[in-house]
Amino acid sequence: MRRVWTDAGKSGYIRSVRRPGFDSALEALTAGEVGTLAVWKLDRLSRQGAGQVGTALDEIDAAGGRLFFLKDSLDSTVPGHRMVIVVVSEQARAESANTSLRVSAKKDMQRLEGKWLGGPRPWGYELDDDRHLRPHPTEAPLVRELCDRVLSGETLADIARDWNRRGVPTRKGGEVWRTSTMSLAIRSPVLAGLQPETLTRGNKGYHEPRVTAPFRHPDTGETVSLMAEGFAPIVSEGERQRLLEELASRYTRWGRGQGVPRRLPESLLGGGMVRCATCGRSASSFGNAYRCRKRFVDRDPCEGPLNVAIRTLDRYVKREWAYGLATFDPDSPILAAVADRWLAKNDPAPIREREELTAQLADLRARMASADDDYYVRGTLDGERHARITSAIAERIASTQARIAELPKPEADLGALLDPELSLPAIEGADVLEARALLRLAIKRVVVKPAPYHGARFDPKERMKLIWVGEPDPYENAPA
Structure with missing residues (x-):
């Protein structure tokens, strides 16, 4: 024996599946590198019938090679065996076709019944005995948090950093969250408890990438729910649509994101809230400071790059949030916008x-x-x-x-928000997630100028400007 070729996990029936082991074995045989190819059983060589097997026999005969099937006791060099090999190959193809039909029919029925078709359970859900979905007791709150934070404007990279810092375990028990994992979960119809379907469109032989969309019942045209009776999905169809639109708008503005470092320090102002006053780009957290993304990430020139300590800027933004709200006129459109957010968060009844x-x-x-x-x-x-x-x-x-x-x-009753004696202790005592939520009730953006000279103390009146909710935001569609 000179070499062993295998195609573990590769289908010998589906024509579109590439089998490098099969191709290499035939190439070695027809090139004369080996004289005989021994196959454990004929249906292990191919399940595509006489077309593929007959072509292989012609090429092997022309090269003077030999095929031997151990369990079938068939030898391509023995007179009369070639016809038997072709017949057995057609039997193998027919068996695969029948099996495929039975499996496909079963899956079609399960798809209509709203059952999970197989494979690992989706993140955020668990399966009941009938293969319907229920929210997972520990994963579902994480998925809900992810969706809420994306809809509030945070980037997947910032959320991944935060979860890595907090030690939130991944679904497989790992320690590192990646934006690709989060993006796939958000884009899947299963997030809204819908039966998925993989679609491929073709045009004149050129196929577009496969897309996963909600499956529609062939009779009614309605989507099919995967949820067990009495259980609601983690997000509604409307929320999922908003999430897809949010991700699509980010891709249009910023392009694809980069990988996420494993550990970064805690910071309050994520999701593009902090902007460099010089170039207009966002600030990312590096070590213990917010720094201009253009200068420190893209390595492009910025005449006055932002660089300010995280704790310093966070502290001043909290104070300005508390005391700034108290200065607005009761009829201010800014307070009206804050009131809408306050109602949605704190007074839902x-x-x-x-x-x-x-x-x-x-x-x-x-x-x-x-x-x-x-x-x-x-x-x-x-x-x-x-x-x-x-x-x-x-x-x-x-x-x-x-x-x-x-x-x-x-x-809305904004009394608690408009009294700094109450609001400042509340936001200073809150954890990062709660403090972010409170800030975003009223603040859309924090614009920071560079220091006048190296080592200068941070002067919020000179270097920091807040863009409140309801005010024009020149950075709304600006690149990160």
């Missing part, structure tokens, strides 16, 4: 019905957008079904909008 209806409206609009994509973009929905589905969704959207219009608008 009066607006619970409004939030539920708004979430329903977002879900309906997400379904409408998904149906349009299936018809206009992916081409997986015909015109008649598209018209029927969108007409029904449009009626529900109109009904939901009418119910929202009838609800009274709640009012």
Whole structure:
């Protein structure tokens, strides 16, 4: 024996699967490097039938080589064996075709029933005995935190750094979170408890990359839920649509992100909140300081790069947040914007019905957008079904909008926020996540100028400017 070729885990039936071991073995045989190729059993060589096996026999015969199948006792050099080899290869192909049909039919039925089709359970969920999903007791809160922080404007890189610093274990028990893992979880329809489907579109022989989209029932055109009875998904369809739009907008503005260092110190002002006044780029945390991303990450020139200690800037921003809120006029549009955020965070009872209806409206609009994509973009929905589905969704959207219009608008009590004696101790005593949430109620951006000279003390009045919620933000669509 001179060499062993294997294709572990590779299908010999699917034509699109590349089998380097198979190709190398035939190449060695036809090139004369080896005289005989011994195969354990014929169906281990190929399950594509007489087409592939017959071609291989012709090439091997022309090179003077020999194929020997151990369990079948078949030898390509023995008269009469060639016909048997071809017949047995067709039997192997037929067996694979029948098995594929049975498995496919079973999976089609399970897909319609909203059952998880196999493989590892999705992150954030656990499987019941019927293979339906339930929120995982420890992972689901992490997924919810991830989604909330992305929707609030934080980058995946900042969240990954924070989780690595906090020692949040990965799904497989590792220590390092990566942005790619988080991005895949957010983009999957399973996040919203929906049955996924992998689609491939082709055009004149050129295939676009595969995309994962919500599976639609062939009879109704509706998405299929994976959730067990009585359990809600971690996010709604509307929230998932907002997450996808948020990630898409970041890709348009900034491009793909970079890898995440394993450990970085705790910082308060993540998610692009801090901006360098000189170049307009965001600041990243390096060691114990916020530093201009353009200068210290991209290594591009910045005439006056931002460089300020994390603790110093965090301390002054907290104080300015507490005392700055108290200076606004009660009728200020800034306080009106803060009030809306305060209600959503701290006083949900009066607006619970409004939030539920708004979430329903977002879900309906997400379904409408998904149906349009299936018809206009992916081409997986015909015109008649598209018209029927969108007409029904449009009626529900109109009904939901009418119910929202009838609800009274709640009012927020900002007394605690407008009293620095209460708000400053609250934010200084909060952990990083809670402090970030409080800051983002009122502050969109922190713009910092460079120090006038090396070693100068930080003067917040001269070097720091806050952009409050409701104020024009020139950095809204600026690159990070």
